[in-house]
Amino acid sequence: MILDEEPKDNYFKGRGAQFNPHNRFAKDDYAKTHPEGIDDWEEEDHKTTFIIGQSKSIVNKVASPDVGMAYSLNPYQGCEHGCTYCYARNAHEYWGFSAGLDFERKIIVKKDAPKLFRKFLERKDWDASVISLSGNTDCYQPAERQFRITRSLLEIALEYRQPIGLITKNALILRDLDILSEMARLNLCVVYVSINSLNEKLRLKMEPRTTTAKQRLKVVEELSKAGIPMGVMVAPLVPGLSDHEIPAVLKAAANAGAGAAGYTIVRLNGAIAGIFEDWLRKNFPDRFEKVWHAIQSCHGGNVNDSRFGERMRGDGHIAKLIRDSFKLHCRLNHLNERVIKLDSGLFKIPQAQFSLF
Template identity: 55%
Template sequence: MFSDDFIKGRGAQLNISNKFHEHIHEMRDDFLNYCATEGDESSESRTTIIETFPKSIVNKVTSPDVGMDFSLNPYQGCEHGCIYCYARNSHEYWGYSAGLEFEQKILVKRNAVELLEKKLKSRSWKAWPIVLSGNTDCYQPIEKDLKITRSLLQTFLKYRHPVGMITKNALIQRDIDILKELAQDNLINVAISITSLQEETRRILEPRTATIKKRLDTVEKLAQNNIPVSVMMAPIIPSINSHEIMPLVKEISSRGANYVGYTIVRLNGAIGQIFSDWIRKAMPGRADKVLHQIENIHGGSLNDSRFGTRMKGEGEFANQVKQQFKIARKLYLKDCEKPILNCKLHEDFKDGQMKLF
């Protein structure tokens, strides 16, 4: 299935040039041949953690079609390595490649909790749901040691502030104790991202994420603890996971999910080159077919930045996907819907405790 030069355990198969750099670095064939002859590695495969101390942590989301108004990302870059990830492009702003370096160079916002607390105590701040992982996963592997996301959740609970989360990692189960307390006041909604029911598909699309079994178990455990949990089937990729809509929605319904959402794959900026290189190495027999189908969804291009169409696509395939989700929701999630989070408590907890007068 894989070509001979496929890098196992990573999503991106190359580091492309950063468009913001004055100088461009190219991996030449003669250098690669030299490395092969000498038995040297052409690049390091280890993950590097880089500490940062930003001045702010809550971001206003201006895009009208992403379903959130504010986001918070304790980490930049993501070791999960999902090949299609739209967040790859943002890594170029930090001076790194959207390819392998997005997975290997993880920026940690060490003062995230301090900045969030400052924001929530601000007199000018009016409570509105803040979504963790609007860009990169807040439960990626390094979180197991650093526990920044857990501390952020404790801060949201302290100030009784609504928070949303989206993750591909079963590590969220570690924090069920805090999530249960938030849920008691309708302050939390969790979305688990599940792209496929097939483990082989998961392994090549999202190489360092939790297994499908662990993610389905996570949906079930959250629901059993009365924590509102939905599922994002994102993205839908033609001829890779597009045939799984009905069985996936049926499965998550049986696990207790209250809603399912989706997006259709779009390959903006550097992601087009990264994905095209990946699929020719990971699925050489299907590469041309899949790329042509993606182009048909987005008006003949892999790249679509138009608000209103970029997330759902256009044409016959996009309409078929839309109808399948409509039918699936009617069959399996008829009386389910995402909760509207409680924004009324926070004002009385601005100082971290209930105001008595």
């Protein structure tokens, strides 16, 4: 598939969203409608800013039965990766920001996450269930290079022998190979890398500040060589844009050392629908109708979907073709032949902690 459509000049390169949709929780909104009548209007700064957040807790129980995780831990809210389809965008509205450009450039940094993580692990009723880093935004997004919160959390997990699942699309995870390999030796970690396309032109448009697919495959290779159980998430697949790449992505991932794979079909809930529609019209005007209707066909005529069990995989003819192709190429590449089960039986509160009581 040739991707040669270029967005117009008034396009924020390096950003996925191109505007800030109204926050559904905000009572007021503002817009620049008559610039000649406003003397003190300040143009928006599109640089990334970091906001230090304060949390009462850091580990969240996942109520959704179809996401494959029981608990999640998110050291950051908002994500500079700028993926246009990201379901976490809607959560940014709870913090008083927009799901659009704000999500990519106003990053909430939870510096107190390590302290709160220790406190959580020392609960009397904690059963050492697997905790996922991250269930919302990428724990290895660019902010991690500066703040190193994810690394601190992994150090604590290793200390307590707490099993961890990770998913990322950033090669920064290789920095923590020392910790992850030790955790893997104890069967305490599994890593999934998100790869929904091998097409660099599409990646630059849809996931503007992520690492390349080539680098992500290198992550799979390097971590698997170190003995870390590896999987890939071919997610989200966008019918009409990336679904045809299923065979190539799964083959490349298996060749790099992945042993497991999963997928989802894009769904555009809440503010994400307007963000993605704007992005699709600007980047692929000639195929907008085809792609938009293909997404609708997977979700009962809508682009949004909240049906547990259906929302991730979709239904209808196109969804079935995607499902059949994924299953076939998993089988051909010997993926998902072994269930990865981490060890919760090693969990212990370090002895040094008892001296505090």
